[in-house]
Amino acid sequence: MKILSIVLVFLGLNVNAQNAPLQSDSTRLLKEVKVIGTAKRKIETELKMAVSVDEFLASSENISFIKRGAYAWEPLLNNMSSERSTLTIDGMHLFGACTDKMDPITSYVESNNLSTIDIKSGQEGSMHGATVAGSIDLKRKSTPFGMEKKVNGTYQSGFEFNNNQLFNLGNASYSSQKFVADGSVSFRKAGNYYDGNNNKVNHSQYQKFNSSVGLALKASPLSCLRVDAIYDQANDVGFPALPMDLWLSRAIITSVAYKKLFEEGLVKVWDTKLYFNAIEHYMDDTTRPENLVHMDMPGWSTTYGLISKVNLKKGNYSSEIQLNAYDNLSIAEMRMYPQDRNKRTMFAYSWPWVSTRFAGLSMNNSLEVSERSQVNFGVTLGLNYNHSKYVEFNWIFHPGASQSKTRILPGLHASYQLHINEFDFSVGTGYGHRAPSVSEGYGYYIYNSFDRYDYIGNPNLKNEVSYEANASAGFTKEKMGIQAKVNYFYIENYIIGRILSLGSPMNYQSVGVKGYTFLDHAKIFNLSLNTHYNFSDDLRWKGTLTYAHAVDEQDQTLPFIRPLSYQTSLRYVKNKISLQTALNGDFTQNNYSPQYGEDETPAYVTWNISADYTFSFKKLKPVIQVGAENLLNKQYSTYADWGNIPRMGRNIFTSLKVNF
Amino acid sequence: MKKILFFLTALCFVVASCTKKKTDYEAEINTVVTEHYEFKEAVAITNSGYAISIEALNGTFYKGYNEIRLKITDKQTHIEVKASNVTFLPIITTANGQTISCPHSYSLDYQADSQYYSGYAVFTKESKTNENWDLYLSFTINGQSYSLKQNISVKEQTNKNLSMTAFTGKDEEQYFIAIVAPQKPKIAENQLIAGIYKNNKPSNPSSGVFPDPSQFSYSEVSDYVLQLDPRMPEPSMGNHSSLNNRDLIQRNDGLYAGVVNYTMTGNWTLNFILLNKNGRILKGTEVSKDFTPGVEGAKSDLFIDILF
Ligand SMILES: [Cu+2]
Numbered sequence: 001m002k003i004l005s006i007v008l009v010f011l012g013l014n015v016n017a018q019n020a021p022l023q024s025d026s027t028r029l030l031k032e033v034k035v036i037g038t039a040k041r042k043i044e045t046e047l048k049m050a051v052s053v054d055e056f057l058a059s060s061e062n063i064s065f066i067k068r069g070a071y072a073w074e075p076l077l078n079n080m081s082s083e084r085s086t087l088t089i090d091g092m093h094l095f096g097a098c099t100d101k102m103d104p105i106t107s108y109v110e111s112n113n114l115s116t117i118d119i120k121s122g123q124e125g126s127m128h129g130a131t132v133a134g135s136i137d138l139k140r141k142s143t144p145f146g147m148e149k150k151v152n153g154t155y156q157s158g159f160e161f162n163n164n165q166l167f168n169l170g171n172a173s174y175s176s177q178k179f180v181a182d183g184s185v186s187f188r189k190a191g192n193y194y195d196g197n198n199n200k201v202n203h204s205q206y207q208k209f210n211s212s213v214g215l216a217l218k219a220s221p222l223s224c225l226r227v228d229a230i231y232d233q234a235n236d237v238g239f240p241a242l243p244m245d246l247w248l249s250r251a252i253i254t255s256v257a258y259k260k261l262f263e264e265g266l267v268k269v270w271d272t273k274l275y276f277n278a279i280e281h282y283m284d285d286t287t288r289p290e291n292l293v294h295m296d297m298p299g300w301s302t303t304y305g306l307i308s309k310v311n312l313k314k315g316n317y318s319s320e321i322q323l324n325a326y327d328n329l330s331i332a333e334m335r336m337y338p339q340d341r342n343k344r345t346m347f348a349y350s351w352p353w354v355s356t357r358f359a360g361l362s363m364n365n366s367l368e369v370s371e372r373s374q375v376n377f378g379v380t381l382g383l384n385y386n387h388s389k390y391v392e393f394n395w396i397f398h399p400g401a402s403q404s405k406t407r408i409l410p411g412l413h414a415s416y417q418l419h420i421n422e423f424d425f426s427v428g429t430g431y432g433h434r435a436p437s438v439s440e441g442y443g444y445y446i447y448n449s450f451d452r453y454d455y456i457g458n459p460n461l462k463n464e465v466s467y468e469a470n471a472s473a474g475f476t477k478e479k480m481g482i483q484a485k486v487n488y489f490y491i492e493n494y495i496i497g498r499i500l501s502l503g504s505p506m507n508y509q510s511v512g513v514k515g516y517t518f519l520d521h522a523k524i525f526n527l528s529l530n531t532h533y534n535f536s537d538d539l540r541w542k543g544t545l546t547y548a549h550a551v552d553e554q555d556q557t558l559p560f561i562r563p564l565s566y567q568t569s570l571r572y573v574k575n576k577i578s579l580q581t582a583l584n585g586d587f588t589q590n591n592y593s594p595q596y597g598e599d600e601t602p603a604y605v606t607w608n609i610s611a612d613y614t615f616s617f618k619k620l621k622p623v624i625q626v627g628a629e630n631l632l633n634k635q636y637s638t639y640a641d642w643g644n645i646p647r648m649g650r651n652i653f654t655s656l657k658v659n660f
Numbered sequence: 661m662k663k664i665l666f667f668l669t670a671l672c673f674v675v676a677s678c679t680k681k682k683t684d685y686e687a688e689i690n691t692v693v694t695e696h697y698e699f700k701e702a703v704a705i706t707n708s709g710y711a712i713s714i715e716a717l718n719g720t721f722y723k724g725y726n727e728i729r730l731k732i733t734d735k736q737t738h739i740e741v742k743a744s745n746v747t748f749l750p751i752i753t754t755a756n757g758q759t760i761s762c763p764h765s766y767s768l769d770y771q772a773d774s775q776y777y778s779g780y781a782v783f784t785k786e787s788k789t790n791e792n793w794d795l796y797l798s799f800t801i802n803g804q805s806y807s808l809k810q811n812i813s814v815k816e817q818t819n820k821n822l823s824m825t826a827f828t829g830k831d832e833e834q835y836f837i838a839i840v841a842p843q844k845p846k847i848a849e850n851q852l853i854a855g856i857y858k859n860n861k862p863s864n865p866s867s868g869v870f871p872d873p874s875q876f877s878y879s880e881v882s883d884y885v886l887q888l889d890p891r892m893p894e895p896s897m898g899n900h901s902s903l904n905n906r907d908l909i910q911r912n913d914g915l916y917a918g919v920v921n922y923t924m925t926g927n928w929t930l931n932f933i934l935l936n937k938n939g940r941i942l943k944g945t946e947v948s949k950d951f952t953p954g955v956e957g958a959k960s961d962l963f964i965d966i967l968f
Contacts, residue, residue, distance in 0.1 A: 248679060280678050292954055293896035298680050333683055338894050338926070344692055344967055346894070346926030347683065348847055390685060392848030396921050399849065399904060445923070502903040506923060508896050508953035 043111040046542065046569045047582050047610050049625050050156045050167070050655040052188075053106050053114065053138070060119055061528040061544050063136075064562045068100075068241040068642045070163065070193055071206040071234070072107035076640070078121060078487065078526050079548045079561050080133035083437040083495075084464075088128045089138045089230075091307045091324070092255060092273070093358075097281035097299035099332045099350045099439060099446045100242060106138065108232045108251040108279070110210035112156065112169040113184040115141045121487060122468045123413035123430030126380040127362045128307075129324050130409035132434045132466040132491060140228065143173040143180050145218055150175055151660075158625075158655030162648050163204065165190035180226075182214040192238070195646035196635030203238030203245055203287065223260040229253065241642035242449050243291060243509055247284035253277040269311040278302045292508050293339075299332035299351070316368035324382075325359040330438045334445070348506075353389035354442045356435075358382060360409070373418045376428075380411035384435040386442070386459075393444045394459050397503065397515060401459040405441075409433040409463065415470075422477050430468040436461045440495050440516045447507040448497075450642055451597030453514040454505045455497050461518060465492040482531040494522035494552070496596075522558060524550040543568040549591065559596035560640050563589040576614045580627075583607055589639040599644070604636035610653075622658045629653065689925060693819055693968050695844040699729055703795070707808045711735045712797065715776070721793075722817040723786050724824040725838040725855055730768055730777040732799065743799040746770070746777045750812075751871055755790040761876035763836045763857035782838045782855060783814045784826055796871050820967035821845055827962065829942035834859040835934065836878075837886070837964065840915055845922050845968045852888070852920040854908055856881050856934070880914040883937040889947055890920050890966075891957050893929050898953035927967050931960035 045051050045059040054073045057063045065073040066081075077085040086093070087105040096103040118137040120127075125135025143152070153172035159165065171184035188208045192200050209232070216226040230253040237246040255275035262268055281299040285291050305326030312319040332351035338344070360382030367375045387404040388394055394401055415428030436457070439446055443457035467490040474483035497514035505513055529545040544567045550558040569582035585605030592598040610627025633650040641647065700719030705712040715729040716722075728748065732741045746768040751761050765779035787793055793814050798807035817823065824838035841853040860877040867874070886908035892900040900923070908918035922928060933944030944962035 250679065280680070282680055298682075300678065300682065331682060334924075335683070336896065336924075336926075339896060343894075344926050346892070346897070346924045347688055348924035349685070390847075392846060395849055396847075396902065396904070396923060503923075504901045504949075504951050505898070506900055508898050511951075 069239040077133040084133040086135045092275045097279040097301035110186040113212040126411040147175040160653040162651035163190045163193035180216040185211045196649040206237040207235045241645045244285035249281045251279045272308040294337040296335040303328040319365045328356045352393040355387040357385040377414040382409035433463040445506040456515045458516045462493040480533045489524040493518040520553040557591040557593040581609045601639040606630040746799040749796040763878040885935040887933040889931040893957040899957040932962040
């Protein structure tokens, strides 16, 4: 634990202005600083100690997923699609290179190069750029300087029986007074999974390789330079819910950062980072003989960016100011092969070389009004510029649309927190704009296999404008705690696809063409209830209930809104053994939206159990775990399973973890 | 320093190495389309001290629409000579000895600013060993008239975007439609230009002097409408079409102009319906607008294929 708190100190992991006012580079400084820091959540769940990034995110109550297979789930924050949240790695922006959303940013990292995932709801998440739903920031591991034990490492290996998934994850770090090195390597390989009826779900296999390296050099007692790189490669990834699979996807994510700490004065930390990342994504439909037409659909996404931020603190006031700038180029092509391969291929861009440039300044402030209460407020102002190189593609549906467009994206938020004895309360409000995504603005005949329409971007879309209110109330006493959170979004110009009477589909599976347009408004309401009760030090219970409701301007339900759902778990720890059991389930999805291609999804519940044992082996303390997910082998699919593909049936998993 | 080098090396490595190459969009359309925009001499004739030069795009006469530029110079001085009554008549002698012409401008107009006589010819066939095209030219200089005959060669049009079609309309007249532009279509909104011509049946018998222009008369039809429905015939494209297309109507220069949108490269069929000035259908049938994956798109009985 001591090590963990030191981790917070350097190169650390961005500390939030509100809850951890300062970072410094030595334990001496640490003592002066009151670290209120919320306990950092390790990348593991109650049930499983070796999880994928997706499984970890799934344990958060405001994240749900659209699943197109066993790999690369699309995270939905506050029941809103990924365009509405900012997804970053240490604040760095990356944009997937797949028009079919096969590659959310979360697919380019691995659990062993992350320290935690920072999820912020609504405008509170506007630090890294304009957002509506909030932000998901994946925080990489970075070891502090001058650790007592110079070399540290972890090795995890495991096997999951349902889909024959074998994984090997290793990471190591070296830390001296002047120099730090972090490295990780991981490999996962899985076959097709079996559903609850023991039927094989074809095209659900995957292979992923990920490695990362980070080197830091202390330039002076209070400053350091750090370079980081992640390389990620996925091969032969099946997407059972889509008409094609992934042949290869590669990402290289690099950054160089300079950080300076100040012992005196208002400015405490100044941190600047330059970054570059490139993603290439190649789909493959040759494994699907049922396809009428063979198609190549490569995509590329390249981003350069800059982050520069300062943390200020004076008395009971602290602040974080961040400058974000990036330049992204997204390219996606489609090439269809005629049945007579000697004939001319048919080519078009689905993203006609679309550039996005963004520059924004964000500020988060917090003021401790009294021992009990605190006010947070923030402002963001962003400038978003889009340019479509081959704008003639966009002109086919939107004649005369401007080739480039500049948008101003303001954001504001404020909240008030109050602690009275065992109770804590908060209320907050927010206002913010977001620009349309590349697909929404400039996409061209992008096939959506969920509603089976080809989607056309609209360069003339207005900014989506969100008005938000949130509140929470909690009660904690020795053995128990309960917390309720609600948020409500009123979103003007809500971007969504609507059937166009013009034009005819290009992809042979589609039934028509939809154009992105905007609804006058949409309303989204989320509620979550978290409780825990400790029967004893050994036996602990946790429960979560979430509910959401979202409607468009005509009070019709929006798609992909999670029905009433619950997670409950019981954990027993005694000496070297711990046992966990959990139930996860959704109620029937009564409010589904047939006009957006949804059908009613029945209720389901899955039962999971696991046990782990820590034993001694020489000086090491390896942990082994055995467990089962969906123990009763229930056949089910959730409201957000693309094309109602069935989820995994009973999955027995084993894993081993060794720290050295 | 080492680290910066490492970073730069990593960066270079990545920038330089994409697994698959991006399509060069400019070159993509060039793979099947050659665009000619330079007029070059296609035929040179010397007659009575005058040099006559006829220019066409790429210095070649192609089957289909050809813009023609004729220049007359004094052979000795190389100075341009002003002539009047410049006429131009292409005639093919078929294998069985028939003589037929094709849509052409009989009288060539002098373009003062660019100093040539302009006209066009829509060659309906390529030259073959037993099928020959001859040009019959005549002009008047200083009251003296000259006429001459020159054999020419008409080549196959390799650009599949400049095709032509000939047909008999419901009014028993012979019609010709030839695409003039775009030579090189784009995945975009394209201005589509076509010439629509008819053969004027001779009202009186031949004068007996060959060639009698009244027996080989063609003209641009006026105030017709050419309805357009572009579609991709490839079975997997399921009769895919585009939007915002506009029917072709006549411009001041006699050619017909409309708008065609191509949504991707490949084979397209321009399905036409030709209406005369009274709105009567002369040729062409409505095609199905249904999306029919796996079925080759049916064509109008009046169509021209496009490939780019
Ligand atoms: Cu993809």
